[in-house]
Amino acid sequence: MINIIILDDELENTEDNIELWESDLEEVKSKFNLEIYSSPIKALERIRSLGKNTIIILDMQMEEMNGAIFLKALRDDNITVPVIGYTGNTNDDLLLDLLKNDLFSYVRKASSNPMELIEYINKAIEKFKDNIPLELTDALSEYLERHPEAKNIEIIVKEDGSSLTLENIEKEINKGSPFGIDYQKALYKMSFEDLKSKRKTFE
């Protein structure tokens, strides 16, 4: 199960809110383990324990620790999970900071309210659809480790004859190259669950 962590210090009485939104969040919760935090420290601890299959939706303007610092703390801790920032701040310097720290994406907000939050979650899901689940990336890496002969298999793009090798798939995905994006989308279409059932071919 993929975990979605929402961190927003303006969300008070978070648990009560979740109960109130239960019906709206039902679809999300059927696909993901959803947890909402208002404390960056608690969220960081939880994210450390959850591991790779996590996507974070991060309020960039928190009093205790702003989003850019939180993001840096994550990356310094070698936590490379996708993070979607949401902010009403249009300050370019802040956005630059975000990009430097490898923010997956960001959305703008007018305020923190339940419906808007649900919209962020849906946007995160949409983004995640095009992003290879990290568990699968591990499976691909494992496959290449077990079949080193496959590393040098060449893929050619018919558009211009440019090429790359299978060894570079993960790198292309991480840097979001056109090939990486195409590959992710194709994998998504093959469906994550379906591929998981085929895990035996990776093992």
Place this chain on the structure above:
Amino acid sequence: MNNIFIVSYDCSRLGNYFLRCNKDIQSFLSTYFAKTTIRCTHNNCDRNILHSELSSCEDNYVVTIYAHGKDDKIIDNSENDLINIDDARSSYNNAIVYSTSCYSANQLGIEMHKYGCKFFFGYSEKSYVCMSSKDIFIELDNFALKKIFLNNTIDGQKIYEETNTFFENKLEEMRDINPLVAPLIMHNKESFKIYHNQMIYPS
């Protein structure tokens, strides 16, 4: 079919992939349609030659191109136009045009269809070839064309469905051969388009 043109252009990175596609179709035609006139060239056809040859055709002719492509043109390996958008509007009335070039189903295919091209096959995205599994990718690239030749009347819907099923079967096959290559077949499957009788497949 009265006349069949097969034009292919390889570049150094692709090796002989397009030539092999060309030869695969020639071999197929010589087996099933020994009396059909096949006019084929490899690496020595240009836009003028193609125009000159096509001007002698009135109806029931097939133009097959294996070369690099863009949204609005198909190019040779010196990046000169083989077919451009002006040609699409004027020179392919009543033609069956088959292109495995990247993006050719976009502007080029749409214009050809709009201006009277009987049938058009192409890719709307980049298409990929895995060099260690060339034979499978050639089979995929040529499948719909062979179906056109084998049927007395062209049914766009039927050809689309059969081609889609063929891609799905090869996708399953590739999962066992090399699961890392399977997403490329999925991507190509999702990218091919057919225009026929004012219809676009998939609709």
